[in-house]
Amino acid sequence: MRYRRLPLTSIIVNPANDRHGELENETAAVAQLFATQEAHMRSLAKDIVAQGQIFEPPLVFPDQDKYVVADGNRRTTCLKLLRDPDRAPTVDLQEFFFKLRDKWPGDLPTHIECQIEEDRDRVDEILFRRHTGVQGGIGQSNWDDRMKKNFVIRTGKGKGISVADEVERTLAEVKMIPESKIPRSNMNRLLSSEAIRNKLGFSISDGSFQFIRDRDQSLLALSRVADDLARKKKTLDDIWDTKSKRKYMDELERDGILPTLPRNLDSTQTETQSPAKIQKHPEITARPTTWPHLIPEYDHGIIWVPKLHRHREIWDELQFRLVVDHHPNATAVLSRVLIEISLDNYISSKSVSGVTENDSLARKCEKVARHMNEGSLIDFKYMNEIIKIKNGEDIISISTLNRYVHSSNFDVSPRHIKMIWNTFSKFVVICLSV
Structure with missing residues (x-):
């Protein structure tokens, strides 16, 4: 000092x-x-x-x-x-x-x-x-609670499971531990976010370590991270904040290190996993049909970088603050705003060709959906589902979203808002994750 x-x-x-x-x-x-x-x-x-x-x-x-x-x-x-x-x-x-x-x-x-x-x-x-x-x-x-959460997400400090301990134990079981000592504080900092953990193929659910991707691929990724930290190829400066953590994940993705295959729940794999019961990750769990807020209260795997600050504020209001039945108009308008600015984030991040400033929200949705399908981010069926609802007068449509903002006599139904979000949620999460 x-x-x-x-x-x-x-x-x-x-x-x-x-x-x-x-x-x-x-x-x-x-x-x-x-x-x-x-x-x-x-x-x-x-x-x-x-x-x-x-x-x-x-x-x-x-x-x-x-x-x-x-x-x-x-x-x-x-x-x-x-x-x-x-x-x-x-x-x-x-x-x-x-x-x-x-x-x-x-x-x-x-x-x-x-x-x-x-x-x-x-x-x-x-x-x-x-x-x-x-x-x-x-x-x-x-x-307040959000400030404390920001601190814990950034640093990995707080009560509960030590992610570094779990990773070290898991790697030791399969003899993939590096020779040099792993700096646990740095490991906990890097893996403090569930979104980062998910990219490496595992989750911390109910206090237990669980693979959510192919176990062998995830072990290779974790072994690379442990080795990078132990040999000081990556230091505290390289994982200090969300931006630097994401940069490191992007580097691992370019190197083909991040797991891509889904988890295989065969008997061999489950025997060597943590003895805790295997639970489905939110990404592969059936969507709930009732919840007080528009966005279900689980981690959707988005890494909130600085440029997404307003996106995150709107997301938090829709996930934690606005009760759909009590605030249908505010929820409806903000959901429409979130969809559009998320699309804009994808378009600028991916440099989607053919999109112009004069394109309507419906046209943006179609062009982005086709781009996602070409990049294997969504399948052909979901792409057609997005394209189908870009126009028309059905309740689940872009037309309904536009009426939320521009119509003075359109009745907003909480049930319809949830139906629209249920269709768009995966689309929006991908737009915010690029």
């Missing part, structure tokens, strides 16, 4: 702050802090100006020639906006900071003292022990 006065210009408000999850850049991170905690942010800024100082040095870690804030993003943001109010996300906030900075006693600071930690594991240990007490926004805000 060391303390040093750093120029404010060299300090970056963390785009991967666990308060909000991963965003594109510092500007988006600042905007999100005010979008979710504007009252607290204003209170904190007033307190900093009244005291003429901050009381706790921000915790930062080096990243190339800059320093990223691990803890103290709210304090750092307030100081940055006091120096440059034009960077505030709204005109009202810009005016607020212009007026507030005139009250600063003396010259505004250009440097602030920071706690610098080179070891990112230590950074997470410090974060794990902080965040207690709100004090109306002047103190550190408590993490």
